[in-house]
Amino acid sequence: MSDKPRKLRSTEWFGSADKNGFMYRSWMKNQGIPDHAFDGRPIIGICNTWSELTPCNAHFRKLAEHVKKGVLEAGGYPVEFPVFSNGESNLRPTAMLTRNLASMDVEEAIRGNPIDAVVLLVGCDKTTPALLMGAASCDVPAIVVTGGPMLNGKLEGKNIGSGTAVWQLHESLKAGEINMHQFLAAEGGMSRSAGTCNTMGTASTMACMAEALGTSLPHNAAIPAVDARRYVLAHMSGRRIVEMAHEDLRLSKILTREAFENAIRTNAAIGGSTNAVIHLKAIAGRIGVELELDDWTRIGKGTPTVVDLQPSGRFLMEEFYYAGGLPAVLRRLGEAKLLPHPDALTVNGKSLWENVADAPQYNDEVIRPLDKPLVPDGGICVLRGNLAPRGAVLKPSAASPHLLQHRGRAVVFENLEHYKERIVDEDLDIDETCVMVLKNCGPMGYPGMAEVGNMGLPPKLLRRGIKDMVRISDARMSGTAYGTVVLHVAPEAAAGGPLAAVRDGDFIELDCTTGRLHLDISDEELATRLAQVTPPEHAMKGGYQRLYVNHVLQADQGCDFEFLVGCRGSAVPRHSH
Numbered sequence: 045m046s047d048k049p050r051k052l053r054s055t056e057w058f059g060s061a062d063k064n065g066f067m068y069r070s071w072m073k074n075q076g077i078p079d080h081a082f083d084g085r086p087i088i089g090i091c092n093t094w095s096e097l098t099p100c101n102a103h104f105r106k107l108a109e110h111v112k113k114g115v116l117e118a119g120g121y122p123v124e125f126p127v128f129s130n131g132e133s134n135l136r137p138t139a140m141l142t143r144n145l146a147s148m149d150v151e152e153a154i155r156g157n158p159i160d161a162v163v164l165l166v167g168c169d170k171t172t173p174a175l176l177m178g179a180a181s182c183d184v185p186a187i188v189v190t191g192g193p194m195l196n197g198k199l200e201g202k203n204i205g206s207g208t209a210v211w212q213l214h215e216s217l218k219a220g221e222i223n224m225h226q227f228l229a230a231e232g233g234m235s236r237s238a239g240t241c242n243t244m245g246t247a248s249t250m251a252c253m254a255e256a257l258g259t260s261l262p263h264n265a266a267i268p269a270v271d272a273r274r275y276v277l278a279h280m281s282g283r284r285i286v287e288m289a290h291e292d293l294r295l296s297k298i299l300t301r302e303a304f305e306n307a308i309r310t311n312a313a314i315g316g317s318t319n320a321v322i323h324l325k326a327i328a329g330r331i332g333v334e335l336e337l338d339d340w341t342r343i344g345k346g347t348p349t350v351v352d353l354q355p356s357g358r359f360l361m362e363e364f365y366y367a368g369g370l371p372a373v374l375r376r377l378g379e380a381k382l383l384p385h386p387d388a389l390t391v392n393g394k395s396l397w398e399n400v401a402d403a404p405q406y407n408d409e410v411i412r413p414l415d416k417p418l419v420p421d422g423g424i425c426v427l428r429g430n431l432a433p434r435g436a437v438l439k440p441s442a443a444s445p446h447l448l449q450h451r452g453r454a455v456v457f458e459n460l461e462h463y464k465e466r467i468v469d470e471d472l473d474i475d476e477t478c479v480m481v482l483k484n485c486g487p488m489g490y491p492g493m494a495e496v497g498n499m500g501l502p503p504k505l506l507r508r509g510i511k512d513m514v515r516i517s518d519a520r521m522s523g524t525a526y527g528t529v530v531l532h533v534a535p536e537a538a539a540g541g542p543l544a545a546v547r548d549g550d551f552i553e554l555d556c557t558t559g560r561l562h563l564d565i566s567d568e569e570l571a572t573r574l575a576q577v578t579p580p581e582h583a584m585k586g587g588y589q590r591l592y593v594n595h596v597l598q599a600d601q602g603c604d605f606e607f608l609v610g611c612r613g614s615a616v617p618r619h620s621h
C-alpha cells in the first residue's frame with residue numbers, strides 16, 4: 045500500500061523493521077492478525093461502551109461486528125476496545141459523575157494506541173458526550189454510531205415512553221389513581237427491546253445532536269436499535285471511517301462553531317433535553333470552540349418545536365423514524381431558512397444541507413409543519429438574576445405555559461434527604477402557587493449534578509389534581525422529565541451561589557419572557573445570609589470523587605474538569621520501550 049497519499053499515524057507503531065516495530069506487531073499477531081494488516085492500511089479503533097450494566101448499550105457487540113464488516117470491506121483493519129461505560133439507570137450517585145472519567149479513558153485510549161481513526165459506539169445519555177469529548181481532545185477522524193432507541197413501550201395496549209411513563213405513573217400512584225400492582229406491571233412493557241430510551245430524552249437528544257453536528261451519517265439518531273437498518277448504518281459507518289482516515293477528515297473540521305449553532309437550533313426544533321446545554325458546552329471546550337449560555341438564547345429563541353415526541357408531546361422515537369427522522373426536521377428548518385449554517389461539513393464529506401435537501405417526510409403529526417408547531421418558541425430558556433448570576437435554564441416545551449411568568453413563596457429543601465423527609469409531611473405549608481427550591485444538588489454538591497431537579501409534587505397537592513409547580517434547583521433533570529423546572533442554577537449552592545441563601549417564605553420571581561430569575565430580598569440581606577452559609581460535607585473525601593469536586597467546572601461551563609478543557613492532539617513522541 046505504498047501509494048497511500050499520506051503516512052498514517054499507525055505506521056509510527058507498525059511501520060518500522062526495528063525492535064519497536066517487532067514488538068508492536070508481534071504481540072498483536074497473537075490474535076491471528078496476518079502480516080498484510082500492518083502494511084500501512086488504516087487501523088480503525090472501535091471505541092465500545094458495551095456493558096451489561098449499561099442496558100441501553102448491551103447490544104453493542106453485535107453493532108461492532110457490523111462496523112468491522114464495513115471497515116474490512118473498505119480496506120481498513122478494525123480493532124475494538126472497551127472504555128468506561130456510563131449507564132444512566134444503574135450508576136449511583138449519578139452517571140454524570142463519571143462522564144468526565146469516561147472522557148479521560150477515551151482520550152488516553154485513542155492517543156496512546158495505534159489508531160488512525162475511530163468509530164464511537166454510543167447510546168445511553170453520557171456515553172455520547174463522553175466519547176465525543178475524549179475524541180475531540182485528540183482531534184482524530186471520528187464517526188459516531190449510536191445504538192438506537194428501544195421499540196415503543198407498551199402497557200395495556202397503549203404506548204408508554206421510557207422514563208416519562210415512570211414519572212407519570214409514580215405521580216398517579218401518589219395521587220391514588222393507580223395501585224402498586226398497576227405501577228409495577230409497567231416495568232417489563234416499558235423496556236421491551238434493546239436500545240436507549242425511546243422518548244426525546246437525553247440519549248435521543250444527544251443522538252440528534254451528533255447528527256446535527258455532522259459527526260454521524262444521516263438517520264443515525266432515530267433508526268430503532270433492533271431495526272436491521274441500524275446494522276446497515278453501522279456497516280456503512282465502518283466503510284466511511286476508512287475513507288475519513290485517508291482524507292484526514294478530523295473532528296476539528298466537523299466540530300466548528302457553525303456546527304454547534306446548527307445543533308442548538310435543532311435542539312429547539314426537536315424539543316431536546318436541557319442536558320444538551322451542558323454536554324455541547326463540554327464538547328465545544330474540547331475542540332476549542334467558544335460557546336456561551338447566551339448562545340442558546342441568541343440562536344435557539346423563537347425556534348418552534350416541531351417534533352411531537354414525549355416528554356414535550358405525544359409520540360416516541362419509533363414513530364419519529366417512520367416519519368422521516370432527523371433529516372426531515374433539518375429539511376424543514378432549512379427550507380424555512382432556520383438552519384443557521386446549511387453548508388457545515390459532515391462526516392460523509394457532504395454538507396448538512398446536501399444530506400437532507402431531499403429528505404422525505406411522512407407524517408405531519410409526528411414532525412409538524414413549522415406553522416403548526418407543538419410549541420411556538422421551543423428554544424431553551426436561559427434565565428439570569430440575583431438568584432442565578434451565571435445563569436439557569438428551563439425547557440419551555442416541557443413546561444406549563446401559565447407558570448412561565450410566576451411569583452411565588454419559596455418552600456426550601458436544603459438537600460435531597462431534606463426534600464424526601466419534608467415532601468410527605470401532610471402539614472407542610474405549601475400550595476400550588478409556591479416555588480419549590482432544592483439546594484446542594486449541583487456538580488460539587490451532590491456530587492455530579494444528579495437528575496433530581498424535577499422533584500415530585502407534594503402528595504396532598506397531587507391528590508387535588510395539581511400537575512405542575514415551579515421548581516428551582518442547581519440540579520439537572522432527566523431528558524425524559526417535564527414540568528416548569530428551573531435547572532442548572534449557577535453558581536450552585538455548594539459553591540457559594542445565592543441559591544444557598546434562599547429561606548422558606550422568601551418570594552421568587554420567574555419570567556421566561558425576559559429571562560429573569562429574582563429572589564426578592566435586598567443585596568445586603570443576600571450578602572449577610574451567604575456569609576452565614578456552611579458548605580455541605582462531602583460523603584466521600586478521597587478517590588475519584590475528590591478529584592471531581594476539586595476540579596469540576598460549574599454548569600454554565602459544561603461541568604468538565606478545568607484541566608481537561610482543550611484539544612491536546614494525537615501526537616505521542618515516545619515509544620513504550
Ligand code: FES
Nearest residue numbers: 100132168241247
Ligand atoms: Fe440509557 Fe435512557 S437510561 S438511554
Ligand code: MG
Nearest residue numbers: 169246522523
Ligand atoms: Mg437521563
